[in-house]
Amino acid sequence: MLTGQDDLIGHQLPTTFDQIDNSDPAWMERLWYTGHPIDSLDIIFDIGLGYHPNRNVMDAFAGVAVAGRQWNFRVSRQLRPDPLATTVGPLKIVVIEGLKRHRLVLDANESGLRFDIEFLASMNAHEETPHLRRRDGRITENMARAQQLGRYSGWLEFDGRRIEIDPDRWYGQRDHSWGVRSEMRSDETSPPLTFYPAFLYAWTTVQFKDRGLHVFFKERAPGNKIYLSGEEVFPLGTRASSRNQLVDVSHHMIWHDDPHGQSLDRARLDLVFADGRQKTLEVRTLPAKYFLKGGLYGGLDGWFHGDAKGKLYAEHEVWNLNDPATRRKVRTLADQVIEVRDGDDVGYGIVEYGVGQGYALYESVQKHPAI
Structure with missing residues (x-):
């Protein structure tokens, strides 16, 4: 069907923008944002939206975690007859200027969570190494993804509180992915669960005053990487160079003695770049932590990304993260x-x-699920 986007240049198929090049139900496009202050305030927000053209669904979520509690809002709508509007009920995402400014809005709703926030890019975007995976000859993942570091401005309300978001204090990151995405099922109320061989993965972004770093790796065994992507990035508009691409990373991780889940305390990451430079990052985790189950990652109570929930459906809850059953x-x-x-x-x-069972390091945390 024709939409306003079809008046724009950029078609790559002899069809309209609301169609893609295959009928795989796993094809999706996702926008994701998270932000946090850099001072002592223990708070993080996460916001995301998913476009599922072969399932006729658009879904979205927003959440805030602070001081042992997490507020979650989830919403889904039938995609057509308005397939390309990035609005799901009261939640909308507007790209004001590509790679520079995005607006995130959650209007009044029963959850009590509301916001009007702008993402303001500070660094050049990082384009990840393509994701391509086959299992028994079938493509299970064929996806592109990019991240960008920035600052946030605006306001956020939850639990009767209003927080002003100052770009001098609030750092953050966003990503945009599209393509066939591998299935991730970790909702124990709705088997079967996804089987994972032994693995370690870590995905990290960090923003310094005048540069940033992206690091993403997966290993089957220590030093045996099955995926690596990363880059040192610089302020918006700076000329990019291939010499800043990450070519290797090694790690040493220390874990909290957490009886309810895998919880990283600190880590050392030794990085090697294409031009031969080496860096050692000393990483210390801070209290603010948003559990992505709140955004349906892996599924929650039988609801998975892309599931049809009718013309419009929304739900919300508040989690006590000190409760063992919730954890x-x-x-x-x-x-x-x-x-x-x-x-x-x-x-x-x-x-x-996350560390999967059978990985040859960090055995103490493998009693807890990795995903």
């Missing part, structure tokens, strides 16, 4: 705020991580 439910996958030292420079960002 078992939300598992490990989370965005956790970090402080990173590179020599005398101090930066802030987030880390995601």
Whole structure:
């Protein structure tokens, strides 16, 4: 069907913009944002939107975590007859200027969570190494993804509180992915669960005053990488160079003695870049941590990304993260705020991580689910 976007240059298929080149139900496009202050305030927000053209669904989420509690809002709509409007009920995302300014809005709703926030890019975007994976000859993942570091401005309301978001204090990151995405099922109420061989993965972004770093790696065994992508990036408009691409990373991780899940305490990452430069990052996790189950990552109570929920559906809840049953439910996958030292420079960002059973290091945390 024709939409306003079809008046723009950029078609890559002899059809309209609301169609893609295959009928795989796993094809999706996702926008994701997270932000946090760099001072002592223990708070992080996460916001995301998913476009599922072969399932006729658009879904979205928003959440805030602070001081042992997490507020979650989720919403889904039938995609057509308005397939390319990035609005799902009261939540909308507007690209004001590509690679520079995005607006994130959640209007009044029953959850009590509301915001009007702008992402303001500070660094050039990083384009990840393409993701391509086959299993038994079938493509299970064929996806492109890019991230960008920036600042946030605006306001955020939850639990009767209003927080002003000052770009001098609020750092953050966003990403945009599209293509066939591998299935991730970790909702124990709705088997089967996804089987994962032994692995370690870590995805990290960090923003210093005048540069940033992106690091993403997966290993089957220590030193045996099955995926690596990363780059040192510089302020918006700076000329990019291939010499700043990451070509190797090694790690040493220290874990909290957490009885309910995998919880990183600190880490050392030794990086090697294409021009031969080496850097050692000292990473320290901070308290703010948003568990991505709140955004349906891995599924929650039988609802998975892309599931049809009717013309319009929304739900919300507040989690007590000090409750053992809740922690078992939300598992490990989370965005956790970090402080990173590179020599005398101090930066802030987030880390995601997980260690699968059978990986030859970090055995103490493998009793807990990795994803």
